Amino acid sequence: MNTDVVIVGGGPGGATAAMFLKHEGIQSIIVEKEEFPRYHIGESMSGEAGGVLRRLGLEAEMLSRRHPVKRGLTVYGPSGKTSWFVPVMARDNNWELYPQSTWQVHRQDFDKMMLDEAVARGATLLPGRATRPLVGDDGAVRGVEVRLADGSMVEVAADVVLDCSGQNTFLANAGVTGPKYLGSYDKQIAIFSQVVGAIRDEGPKYGDTLIFYQQKYHWSWFIPLDDETVSVGVVIPSAYFLDKKESKRDFLLRELQEINPECQRRLAEIELVEDVRVIPNYSYQVQGFTGKGFMCLGDAHRFIDPIFSFGLYLSMWEGERAAQVIKGYLNGANRDAANPFTEHELFLEKGIDVLEDMIDTFWEYPLAFALFMHQRYRELMLDIFAGRLHERQPSEALLEMRRLLKRERGYDKPGEYSVPIGSRYRPERAPIWVATDVEYD
Ligand SMILES: Cc1cc2nc3c(=O)[nH]c(=O)nc-3n(C[C@H](O)[C@H](O)[C@H](O)COP(=O)(O)OP(=O)(O)OC[C@H]3O[C@@H](n4cnc5c(N)ncnc54)[C@H](O)[C@@H]3O)c2cc1C
Incomplete structure (x- = not known):
């Protein structure tokens, strides 16, 4: 050929x-x-990923498929009480910032x-x-x-x-x-799955990404994938995971409750709807x-x-x-x-x-x-x-x-x-x- x-x-x-x-x-x-x-x-x-899709002429298709619209991400500090928000912003022809949106996808x-x-x-x-x-x-x-x-x-x-x-x-x-x-990010590994039953933000932040920080190289994510399902995962140094001597499922469920008080609040009553997967040394x-x-x-x-x-x-x-x-x-x-x-x-x-x-x-x-x-x-x-x-x-x-x-x-x-x-x-x-x-x- x-x-x-x-x-x-x-x-x-x-x-x-x-x-x-x-x-x-x-x-x-x-x-x-x-x-x-x-x-x-x-x-x-990211914001500019949405830009590539728009240049491909796929915006209407993305909207019709009802992928959650992402307008930003919020990072929660270790106490869960403080947070900072990063809005998705594009630049116009005069290099002025204006609010834009992108997507979360299955x-x-x-x-x-x-x-x-x-x-x-x-x-x-x-x-x-x-x-x-x-x-x-x-x-x-x-x-x-x-x-x-x-x-x-x-x-x-x-x-x-x-x-x-x-x-x-x-x-x-x-x-x-x-x-x-x-x-050399401390040989991190990611352990992740998808859940239902998570507490989401209402209003414009409904589809946003949340990141829960605990300490250096130790954090978790929360990404809405549709009206019910949220992608969740923890990233940790691999030595920390090995020390715990837990199955990846038990490890993930426990970490999500312990990693950060805000993460715990949002994921108190979840049910896993996907396999628990792991990616090491990535x-x-x-x-x-x-x-x-x-x-x-x-x-x-x-x-x-x-x-x-x-x-x-x-x-x-x-x-x-x-x-x-x-x-x-x-x-x-x-x-x-x-x-x-x-x-x-x-x-x-x-x-x-x-x-x-x-x-x-x-x-x-x-x-x-x-x-x-x-x-x-x-x-x-x-x-x-x-x-x-x-x-x-x-x-x-x-x-x-x-x-x-x-x-x-x-x-x-x-x-x-x-x-x-x-x-x-x-x-x-x-x-x-x-x-x-x-x-x-
Ligand atoms: C823990 C974790 C979290 C992440 N979170 C995010 C996130 O939130 N947002 C984000 O943008 N990115 C995230 N990423 C990164 C994202 O997954 C990748 O950057 C993205 O999938 C790369 O796309 P790609 O097309 O390059 O490769 P892939 O999506 O991996 O596609 C590669 C394709 O190649 C095929 N293939 C491989 N070898 C062969 C072969 N020899 N012959 C034929 N076919 C082959 C595979 O089957 C596959 O379909 C994350 C990654 C990790 C590990």
Whole structure:
């Protein structure tokens, strides 16, 4: 089989990329190993994620599906008595802020809607698992090999392989990219499920995200998914979980009662309606995630602490941007360069570094963070929360956070910048992740 772009993974990143590619007249084949609908974590969107959906023309569809409208997020302090609110705000053409909204989604519904829409707009879906990249003698990636549901193998040749495989990090596992570093947010793990019977806010905050802070790296989330169901989860250092010697179900239910008085009040009489799931050690960063014939997108190259819900936005926005860059490449831009996508890679790293620096300031300097958020740099902080990561960056607020973190971001050595992840930021200690589930058969 032949196509312009083969996309590994039909999650929101892959589906968005396929839609924007089609808009540019570029054909794609999406290889997806799971049958949709399927469960997925990551239900709360940032403001600019809503913006990507609007640019795709999907606002009316999102409203008709009655996904809860999110107008902001509230973070409760350890006592449960104090809280701060971050409204979703967009910028108009004069760079003035105005209130905007975004959505919370059941991922099984949302991801299916996105994949169906990509196919309806002209992408081809190839159900199966990409097993390995096809690499030419010159080292360029030229396509992927796919195992179909009946066990047969097929090769898909393409000008560009777009790795949208999420935490599976397909190309990093295959050794095509640079190294993959583990993050160092105290080896956090997330344990989560969905519940009914939770106490929600009424009025405009009905669909908002709530975050309950207990102490550094120890927090829980509350994300309304429909009129009955709320997604709940706790994030803790893994050593803390292991010390408790509880099943993940018992651990989750107890923590939700103990983590924060406001969380306890809202979840006093809940019933679990989903399996309890766990994701360990989940932050990482892949270096050299673009190259001749390939590009990784979203979770396939970088995953940072999800406390402020940036994952979906990054995957979808990177999909939008990838379409532009690939269009240029197919028209001849940088065709003979060792890496045609160097600039694109640097651009993305710079943007995600903004988020990482903000999140690290939140963990390391909570009081300064609150001061920036409420008084000194409120508007600039709202920009970062919404996902405006390039225009007018680095802002004064960002530079101040970097000063506090004693962090310099240098971008003059491609492939060597912004490693590693995590608020301790000690490059020499960043552990390299070792692939465990590579398939070369
Ligand atoms: C605990 C936790 C909480 C989070 N909370 C939020 C949140 O509130 N808001 C938010 O925006 N984000 C959140 N995230 C992040 C969010 O889940 C991800 O960023 C988002 O799903 C990334 O989308 P994606 O399209 O890149 O990857 P995915 O959604 O993971 O899609 C990847 C797809 O690729 C397919 N695939 C993988 N390998 C192959 C292969 N070899 N062949 C074929 N198909 C393959 C998979 O089946 C999957 O469908 C959270 C993450 C965690 C861990």
